[in-house]
Amino acid sequence: MRVSGVPTAYLPGLPQPRRALVMGVLNVTPDSFSDGGQWLEPDKAIAHGHELLAEGADLLDVGGESTRPGADRPSEEEELARVLPVVRALAGAGALVSVDTMRSRVAQETVEAGAVMVNDVSGGLADPRMLPFVAAAGVPYICMHWRAHAAQMQRHATYDDVVETVVSELSDRLAAAEAAGVAPELLAVDPGLGFAKTGEHNWALLAGFDRLASLGRPVLIAASRKTFLGNLLADPETGQRRRTVDRDDASAAVAVLAAAAGAWCVRSHAVRPTLDGVKVAAAWGAAPAGHETGRDRPESHP
Template sequence: MSSTYKSPLPGLPEWHRSGVMGIVNVTPDSFSDGGLWLDPDRAVAHGLDLVRQGADLVDVGGESTRPGAVRVTREEELRRVLPVVRGLVEGGALVSVDTMRAAVAEAAVEAGARIINDVSGGRADPDMVGVAARTGVPFVVMHWRGQSAAMDGLASYGDVVGEVIEEVERQMDAVVSGGVDPAQVIVDPGLGFAKTREDDWALLARLDAWSGLGRPVLVAASRKRFLGTLLADPVTGDPRPARARDAATAAVSALAAAQGAWAVRVHEVPATADAVRVEAALRAARDGGK
């Protein structure tokens, strides 16, 4: 995997470090911040705060994909997402839309979004690949085996690293066959999606294995279950609450950056923004000393 962090992606700036994607969940039921940003004005203000805190781009989602989540209607997702995308774009933010619906993706791009972040990688909606091809914006192909309501039962692997990469490569081929330019594609290992905690750690430990795909890698570990389990209360065994996992998230961000991640997706920006800059400075000092 490249260690330069230069982005070959259409319409996006080049970064000389791992980028920071701040999360704005416009949902009542997301696992760590559901309901906090349902009001569009508050959501826009929060997203712009994330930019001021060091986020390079902001990812807006109107449908929870936490384990067990039930899908909302297309109309409700559009109602939640579009005012926030418009407000953030007007405020000067670089915006990504987190959606599995082609209609939402297309409307968000028309409103100024510059990335389509589809956790299904184009599998949930047969029209999504066509939208990505027509709009020409970067398109995230994440590893995905099924909808949130049932995904925990799909976490069965022999070699999780090899199988996840192989499945993502097949989906990359499918979206390219559907008209998406290979230069648009970003890949994502899908931490927490049809994965056990052990699977998540194995994937993080081998991010270098993704270099064979030749595409930028997005790592989305923020506040996820495998961190809660790692940080469980030593007496009760209860997982660390989601909003108390940000220091661990920043540590994962630095480690992902050191393995060449193009960007890391996080709820709490300042610590991760510092972490990726520290990693970049260390890398520059190391490379300059050769």
């Protein structure tokens, strides 16, 4: 595998540390697959956001709607009530906050409250007003590959060639965003691991990272604690899937490999090990060849 450890592209106005960014996950929901209910109360969510920042998160991704398979949608008012005070407090404290939403009104009110980026898992398909809002606001926008809402999405996990299809459909969404007036340099892409995807589809998309990068936009990889990792780590005797909270090592491994391949950002529930890993990937990719460092000469110490 090619190891660069440096993103193939960046988004303006966000950090550019010559390594993949680490986005800390902050689910302000009662039913997210990994930590639903833990941070539902605003004070607890804000405190957890500060914990993620203390671990080194470059960005915080605040979401008020669970998108786990089968999840029901909250009302727009409920989603706003969950995320708005959290975004306002964390942005007010200086954090770079991304809002994870499919709704243009939620995006608008949280951007007004200080969010600096919109992470839309529907790629603008769930709300026709989203792309025009992003264009008017002039904020970075993460466009994810999506086919249906959580309650129905796994019915749409059918592909002849998942990598080529996802790249093609993402290309269509990028074109739609640009047609709506979103500046191309503000667009990033996410292949949507687990969204209308089987485990096999997820692995194929990760292995096909170069094709995703060929879109010419920064790539976000969001694998943290997802089911395909739980299945990979299942107990060999019982077949029992690994618990979500026990998938952080595997999540960090995926993040490191994605960073080594040139991912712009990796999304993580456990920031510190992920950040350590992407720093290793960046250092590895930046290291000169052995003959340039004199590594062919005897070492003076073990």
